[in-house]
Amino acid sequence: MCRRIDELECPLLAESRHSLTVNMQAAAYLGEAFAMKALSNLSVRDLNETDREAYSSLVLDVFDEFVAPHWSPEGIETFHQTSPEEAKERFSDELFIRLGAESNGELVGVLMMSLSGHLYAIFVAGHAQRSGVGRRLLKEGLTRMLRANPSVSEITSNAAPNSVQAHESFGFETMGPEIETSGIRVMRMRAAISALRLE
Numbered sequence: 291m292c293r294r295i296d297e298l299e300c301p302l303l304a305e306s307r308h309s310l311t312v313n314m315q316a317a318a319y320l321g322e323a324f325a326m327k328a329l330s331n332l333s334v335r336d337l338n339e340t341d342r343e344a345y346s347s348l349v350l351d352v353f354d355e356f357v358a359p360h361w362s363p364e365g366i367e368t369f370h371q372t373s374p375e376e377a378k379e380r381f382s383d384e385l386f387i388r389l390g391a392e393s394n395g396e397l398v399g400v401l402m403m404s405l406s407g408h409l410y411a412i413f414v415a416g417h418a419q420r421s422g423v424g425r426r427l428l429k430e431g432l433t434r435m436l437r438a439n440p441s442v443s444e445i446t447s448n449a450a451p452n453s454v455q456a457h458e459s460f461g462f463e464t465m466g467p468e469i470e471t472s473g474i475r476v477m478r479m480r481a482a483i484s485a486l487r488l489e
Contacts, residue, residue, distance in 0.1 A: 330419045331394050343382045345397075361473060391426060398415045399413065399426075400427070401427040443482065445481050448479045
């Protein structure tokens with residue numbers, strides 16, 4: 291079984307995971323990307339090591355509610371085993387952007403993205419979906435990535451089948467058929483930065 295299952299060479303997710311995501315869902319952790327209700331006092335900040343447990347808890351909660359029902363027991367077990375391990379690695383790696391969206395002090399969404407332009411995870415809590423949280427996280431992540439690495443011209447993501455619609459609403463396009471590895475189902479997607487719709 292692939293260890294880094296959320297990379298393009300060995301797909302995971304949504305997220306991220308993942309996978310996310312990445313990434314994974316028509317509405318799951320990306321929050322559907324359709325702004326339909328407002329959250330009060332929404333803010334986005336960088337996450338650090340002290341936030342890792344809360345990050346992993348939100349990822350697994352959203353995964354279990356929205357993504358797991360579409361996956362096999364093998365895929366669910368694989369994600370539960372690998373997601374916390376990979377979060378631990380990436381929270382100590384300066385080549386990753388880690389963001390959290392908070393509403394009135396509550397963590398309602400998270401994003402993990404590499405400085406090379408791969409979206410590893412983007413998850414939004416169920417009650418905060420359809421509020422633009424996913425779009426806000428992606429916009430903030432993109433800003434930080436380009437500040438550190440302005441040469442990046444596109445973003446890639448491994449999206450769970452039920453997150454494809456949300457990815458497409460951001461400007462992503464599929465790169466081929468669904469891939470399944472150790473029960474983890476993903477669609478490889480990419481978006482030119484100039485084509486992203488984040489406003």
